[in-house]
Amino acid sequence: MAEISAILADWGTTNRRAWAVDRDGNVLDQRKDDQGLLGVKDRAFEASFRGFIGDWLKAATPAAPIVMAGMVGSKLGWREAPYVAAPARFGQLAEHLVALPDVDGHPIRIAPGFSAREDGRPDVMRGEECQLYGLWLSARADRLCVLPGTHSKWAGIRNGGLDGFRTYMTGELFSQLCGSGTLAQLMQPDAPHDAAAFQRGLSVSEGASAGALLNRLFSVRSLGLFGELPGEALASYLSGLLIGAELRDATVGLDGSVAVIGSSRMNGLYVSGLSAIGVEAEPIDGDPLLRTALLAIARDAGLL
């Protein structure tokens, strides 16, 4: 077995994942658990991290670096890694690493997130910037990308960096509307995905202004009330309506395809939604991109 030359991690709010890799980024071992920031008591991050991958530290080559991304660099994390303001090039990630005291002789660094500003409104990401860097490294091409999730992030890679990006709260709003309130009442939230209802929701999102969305949302209830959509189809219809709104806004004026980065259940919905509105989509697994970027950041910073 090759030697562990670097330890890479994505430590989020509710989960964390880590990979032990060789110099070329080949995965020698990997782990995930539910000890996100919220699971760490009394800010005992180091002890928690040793509990997670302590055996890798012993097995790794001397001074093999540890590079982490995600909410671990937020105010509530192990140590704050302030946002780098976009427009920014990916090379700045290595320049703004935040150092923690070495662990058993291994340098340990947290990558910063990116911030952006549009019409005076700030926006932020932590973790996604690394996947985007990974895509740039693997394709070296300008590209519109979306990372679906509770908060999906849209960013255009341009010339090795980001000019800006946008967060859409689509996933969270969907969860809230399915969880309680008027729309939830007639829904059967555990019903399987209904592709036809999803497509119907996508069509209803066409041409909708912000206010029209507040009106069209009510059709989730009224279609159920009038028996025109069964309870099992309402969540898929709502999902189509919300995702359709996001996709239409985020792809205005787009000439080309969209990279749909990630591995969540939502990626399939995004790919089929983009196809339905006539936009070509390429699904890309986010984990290899993340590892590629974290390893590159270690190299950019002279740690490897």
Add this chain to the structure above:
Amino acid sequence: MAEISAILADWGTTNRRAWAVDRDGNVLDQRKDDQGLLGVKDRAFEASFRGFIGDWLKAATPAAPIVMAGMVGSKLGWREAPYVAAPARFGQLAEHLVALPDVDGHPIRIAPGFSAREDGRPDVMRGEECQLYGLWLSARADRLCVLPGTHSKWAGIRNGGLDGFRTYMTGELFSQLCGSGTLAQLMQPDAPHDAAAFQRGLSVSEGASAGALLNRLFSVRSLGLFGELPGEALASYLSGLLIGAELRDATVGLDGSVAVIGSSRMNGLYVSGLSAIGVEAEPIDGDPLLRTALLAIARDAGLL
């Protein structure tokens, strides 16, 4: 004291109100309590209603009618009064009254709600149609109206009826986003209204598509995170963003003023929001309109 010639009521899901009036609609007595449909056990509507206004029944002239509107006519109410499909004239309300067995010799009727359809999506109202009828009776003028509430209703009165109407879920969405989730985290929900933050939210709603709303909502969090809006101002900002979206959509192409009907705390926000986007608004108390309409319906139906 004049005699009670009619008993008028608005019986909703969580509250009910009733008025004892003379032949000219002058209010002789009025009551409200929290025994909405949800408060009535085992469908004992008659007993509950007798408990509420039983003394009026004894004091009223023989055969004085009782006319009710609101959710009491829904599937979950005392008796279902099926929706009248718009386009509809207000005169149809009397034609589609649903009769219950007389109570101590008093005829008792439930007014139907209205339904509408736009691009295949159904919409419904129960209770608001009576206030709109009341406005028609008092002004005899075509008019764009809004009835703010958890679900606000927009309807254009035209020639003694409605061609259609729209429900906006603005109020409910506001409550849900203030109650839990990412935006709620930084908010101080009990803070007093912040007029400047409300106006800022109104501006941010300008030109927003449905998807752009899903993005701009995130600024409630990011402005808080960056300390650019204090926690006490975030709910007012969100309120401006959502109400602004509704107002802009509902007044597209409008030439004239909007009647803002009701008495809720939200009416003031709607009036100030309309003014901010350059639309004249006239606030109108909804209760007298409701009584005017219910009494007229009693007359239209030959009960008075």
